[in-house]
Amino acid sequence: MVQHFKTGKWLIPIVALIALAGGIDSASAKPKEKSKPRNVIVLIADGCGSEQYTLARWFKGAPLTLDEILVGAVKTHIADSVVADSAPTATAYATGYRSSDKLIGVGPKGGTLPTMPEPPAAEWYRPLATVLEGARLKGMATGIVATSRVSHATPAAYMAHVPSRSQEESIMEQAVYQGVDVVFGGGGRYLLPKNMGGKRADGENLKSVLRTKGYIVAENGAEMNAFVTGRIFGMFSGDHMEPEIDRKEFAPKQPSLEEMTLKAIEILSGQSKARGFFLMVEGSEIDWADHGNDPSQLMSDLMQFDRAVGAALDFARKNGNTLVLALSDHNTGGMTIGNYGTSKTYSQLKLDQLLDPLRKMRLSAPGLLRKVGNEKTPEKVKGVVKAYWGLDITDDEAAAILSIARKDKDDPHNGFGEVLTPRYTAIGWTTHGHTGGDVPLFAYGPKSPKGLLDGPEIGRVTAEALGIDLDRTTQRLFVEAQSAFKDGMVTIDKTDAENPVVRVEYQEKQAEMPVNKNLMRIDGVESELEGVVVYIPETDKAYVPLQAVHAILGKKGKRPSISK
Ligand SMILES: [Zn+2]
Structure with a gap:
């Protein structure tokens, strides 16, 4: 039953691993009508570790929707690093194979960890079929929803095959020619050539290609909601979409993650009555909130993700034959409830002390920086932090925030979280990067997995539930x-x-x-x-x-x- 590629003996026979580890527990699935099509919805909270969910539960003041369906954990490491990045992790979830840093939808290159056999050079970067491609070939409807550009690493790994996540022009082109029924997110600039205000150096106008192919190209929530039938590419921002907490302030016409998820399910389930569907939904910016050590964006984007999971679960419960998987690709920020400020007082940490500072936050850290604008003075920073985070900070703290903003051109907003959270909140952070721990796994429905899974098993579980053979799909497509x-x-x-x-x-x-x-x-x-x-x-x-x-x-x- 284990399929190897003819020249790919290095590929781990994951099907066998699942069988041994009891990764798929068919006994836990409720009895289902055999004739019904099978659907799978995978929801990815990018960069979210276990402690972030705990904080969100306190913040909500009630159990998360996710709490009802916790089934295990997932190991996230990649082929060449103990700490993961989104491109190879999402590739594992999409293709069933562990890959190397930066790679999208292709197998690993050399330099693997000692726990993984080195692939022969002839097999480096070998394209691997994704569950989305398998589902599409089987005649199922397919969809992708993200709050980042849809050409960003996680959605890309389901739709494209490139040797670097930074090749977003190629990723967007493959996404357009992939024939995905529903694509919702940001990244409209990658549809247009440079001379039309876009990012494409190849001169292609993919927006007109989409229209030629019969797609509706929607540009805001109202256009998305007006859509009835056919194929749709919803590009709600030229770049990434807004953090949930900033949406009403800066881009009120953008739909929320929950709204995009509801609409995608409505469209896909309506079109695919006979054959089922596959949908991937990413809460993309939970990761960025964690990178920025920013509790305001973290809480709002994570609560929104929980609502998107609720939308998927409501459908799955009514439908009866839908597998819902929710998980992260890695932890980011190393967030903890408790920090050096609570070293001696942690056992007296009261709920108000934890939550009051978070409840006063009304914009994300990037949103604060936008409000500071060009007038980058400590006075302006103090005023903005007072207005939107409710904190009276000192001149020194404001100066420290500005100094980090000047030093870190890629992430100038990092200073707010780095300087202020250790002093004004009980939340701790260890890094502006990713961390290597296991992440919680949530699942509901037929073929629901349980226990500790290896990252690539997520791809195999998804394929199993969709009834597709990924290795044969790869042999057929590449x-x-x-x-x-x-x-x-x-x-x-x-x-x-x-x-x-x-x-x-x-x-x-x-x-x-x-x-x-x-x-x-x-x-x-x-x-x-x-x-x-x-x-x-x-x-x-x-x-x-x-x-x-x-x-x-x-x-x-x-x-x-x-x-x-
Ligand atoms: Zn990240």
Whole structure:
């Protein structure tokens, strides 16, 4: 039952691990009608550790929705680091395989931890099929919801295959050509070329491509809610969406994570009555709140995430055949309830002492910095902190915040949390980066896992519930071109450096497949492929769907079934 790739013996037979560890507990699933389609909703609270959920529960003053469905924990480490980053962790959740830092939807490169066999160089960066691609190939409806740019690491790992998370142009292009039914989030700039105010250096106008493909492109919550049927790309911000706590102040037309989740479920369940759906929802900015050591954004974005989980659970309970998984990809900030200020007084920590400072916060730390604006003086900082965090801070503290803002150009707002939370709250932080602990796992529905899972098992559990075989999906979607056309000639045409094309000359045929798209032209006749064409500059290898190989070789070869 364990599937290895022919040349991929280094890949851990995770199916076997799950069987041994009892990772899937079918006994805990309620009896279901066999005929009903299976749906899976995965919700990811980026950068959220166990203690953040505890704080949110105190803050809410009642159990979290998540509390009802806690089933275990997940190990988050990646192929080459004890501490994870979103790109390889989300890749593990999407593909069932552990990968290396920065990689999106592709297997690991060299330099793995001693606990993991080193992959052979020929297999580095090998594209791996995602649960979203498997679900789509099976005819299920698919959706992605995030509060970051949808080309950011976590959503990217479900829709794209690139050797670096920073290649957001390629990621967005693959997302557009992936045929996802519902995409909600930020990142509209990556749909447009530079001469139209966008970020794309390749000159492509993906917004018009989406319209040609029949998508509705929605730009605010009202347009999203007006949508009835078909496919929709909701781009609610050119860049990332606003933190929940800042939304009403800075961007009231943006929908909330809960609203996007509700609408995505409504659309996907309506379109997929016969075949089911897969949906990934990310509370993307919980991570950034933790990076900034910012309790205001943390509480508001995490409470909003809990509401999105509530929306998924309400649907799952009514539907009866939907697996809901909720988890994080890693902890960020190393947040604790208790800090050096409570070293001697922790056992007398009263609820008001913990919560009062948090309840006075009305904007995120980045929001505070926006209010400070160009007038970066201690006086202005003091006024803004008083107005929006309710704190009377000293001149020295205000100066310290400004000094951190000047030093840290990438995250100038970090100073508010770093300077103020140790002095005015009982919350502690250990880093502006990520930390390596296990994260809680929440699940509900058929095929619900339990216990301590390894990160890649999340991908396998998702695939199992969707009834798809990820390894066969990979064999079908990503054939290495040079080895597939032994008697042909494969070249990567980089005449237009921003728009490389895979060219194959085979006998009398001339085929061309633009990278990052699902298009093929044979002797000038264009057709759509069932997956996107991937090129990895690091290995100079191109990967194309088996369908393209068959068409070029003139074979009526059978494609592997992706159903389990
Ligand atoms: Zn992060």
